[in-house]
Amino acid sequence: MNDLISWIIIGLLLIVGLVFSLIIISFFGTWLKAYLARAPVSFATLLAMRLRGVPVGLIVDARVTAVKANIPLDTDQLEAHYLADGNVVQTVQSLIAASKASIELSWDRACAIDLATRGTSKSVLEAVRTSINPKIIDCKIEGRDTIDGVAKDGIQVKVRARVTVRSNLDRYVGSAQEETVIARVGESIVSTIGSSENYKVVLENPNKITQQVLNRGLDQGTAFEILSIDIADVDLGENRGAALRSSQASADKEVAQAQAEIRRAAAVALEQENKAKVQEMQAKLVEAEAQIPLAMAEAFQKGNLGIMDYYRMRNIQADTEMRRSIATTPAPVSSPT
Numbered sequence: 503m504n505d506l507i508s509w510i511i512i513g514l515l516l517i518v519g520l521v522f523s524l525i526i527i528s529f530f531g532t533w534l535k536a537y538l539a540r541a542p543v544s545f546a547t548l549l550a551m552r553l554r555g556v557p558v559g560l561i562v563d564a565r566v567t568a569v570k571a572n573i574p575l576d577t578d579q580l581e582a583h584y585l586a587d588g589n590v591v592q593t594v595q596s597l598i599a600a601s602k603a604s605i606e607l608s609w610d611r612a613c614a615i616d617l618a619t620r621g622t623s624k625s626v627l628e629a630v631r632t633s634i635n636p637k638i639i640d641c642k643i644e645g646r647d648t649i650d651g652v653a654k655d656g657i658q659v660k661v662r663a664r665v666t667v668r669s670n671l672d673r674y675v676g677s678a679q680e681e682t683v684i685a686r687v688g689e690s691i692v693s694t695i696g697s698s699e700n701y702k703v704v705l706e707n708p709n710k711i712t713q714q715v716l717n718r719g720l721d722q723g724t725a726f727e728i729l730s731i732d733i734a735d736v737d738l739g740e741n742r743g744a745a746l747r748s749s750q751a752s753a754d755k756e757v758a759q760a761q762a763e764i765r766r767a768a769a770v771a772l773e774q775e776n777k778a779k780v781q782e783m784q785a786k787l788v789e790a791e792a793q794i795p796l797a798m799a800e801a802f803q804k805g806n807l808g809i810m811d812y813y814r815m816r817n818i819q820a821d822t823e824m825r826r827s828i829a830t831t832p833a834p835v836s837s838p839t
C-alpha cells in the first residue's frame with residue numbers, strides 16, 4: 503500500500519515537472535529576450551497572458567521597446583489596452599515619439615487618443631507626428647479647390663487657401679477634426695470677402711483676409727491649433743451683382759407683362775360685358791317697340807287716337823326712315839376726269 507502511494511506521488515511529481523518543463527520551454531525564448539533587455543517578465547505572468555488569450559510576444563516586444571526608450575510600462579498596462587481593442591504597438595510608438603520631441607504625453611492620454619481614433623483614418627501615432635511636425639491642409643469645400651466669395655461691388659473673388667495646423671493632444675479626444683477647421687476657415691474667408699468694399703481691396707492685400715480670420719479663434723473646440731492661414735492664389739470670377747440685377751430686371755419684366763395681361767383680360771371682359779348690356783338694351787327696345795301697336799289699338803278702342811292722328815304719325819315715321827336711309831347711304835365717288 504505504501505509503495506502504491508509512493509508511485510502515485512512520484513507520478514504526480516513527474517506530471518507537474520513535465521508541465522513546468524513545457525511551460526519553461528514554451529516561454530523561455532520570450533522570457534530570455536525580456537530579461538536580456540532589462541524588461542523582465544515572470545513565467546507566471548506569461549502563462550496568465552496566454553490563458554487570457556493575449557499575444558505574449560506582442561506584449562513583451564512592446565514592453566521591451568518602451569523600456570529601451572526609458573518609458574516605464576508594465577505588462578498590466580499593455581495587456582489592459584490590448585483587451586480594450588487598442589493598438590498597443592502604435593500607442594507605444596507614439597509615447598516614444600512624444601518623449602523624443604519633449605512633448606508631455608501620458609500613457610492614459612495616449613490610450614484614450616488611440617481608442618478614440620479606432621475605426622477612422624486617424625491614429626494616435628499620426629496625432630503625435632502632427633503635433634511634432636505641423637500639417638498643411640488645403641481648404642477644399644464640396645470638391646472645389648477654391649473658396650468663392652462676393653465683394654460688395656458684386657464681383658466674385660476665388661481664393662485658394664492653405665491652413666497649417668498642429669495637433670493639440672490635450673483636447674484631441676472628443677474635439678472636432680479637420681473637416682470642422684476647413685468649414686470654419688471657408689466660412690470666415692467668405693464673410694471677410696463679403697465685407698470688403700470691392701474686389702480691389704482683396705487683390706491688393708490678401709494678408710488682410712488671413713489676419714482677420716486668425717483673429718476669430720477658429721481652432722476653439724477642435725483637436726488642432728491653427729498656426730497660420732496662407733492665401734496661395736486669388737482670382738476673379740463672375741460679376742454676380744450684374745447677373746443678379748439682370749435676373750431682377752427679367753423678373754420685373756415678367757411681373758409687368760403679367761400685370762398688363764391681367765389688365766388686358768379685364769378690358770376684354772369689360773368690353774364683352776358692355777356688349778351684353780347693349781344687346782340687353784336692344785332687346786328691351788324691341789320689346790318696347792312691340793308694345794306700340796298694342797297701345798295704338800287700345801287708344802283707337804278708347805277713342806284717344808283718331809285716324810288723322812294715326813296718318814300723321816305714319817308720315818313722321820316714313821320721313822324719319824327716309825332721312826336715316828339718306829344719312830347711311832355712302833356718297834358716290836366721282837371718277838377723275
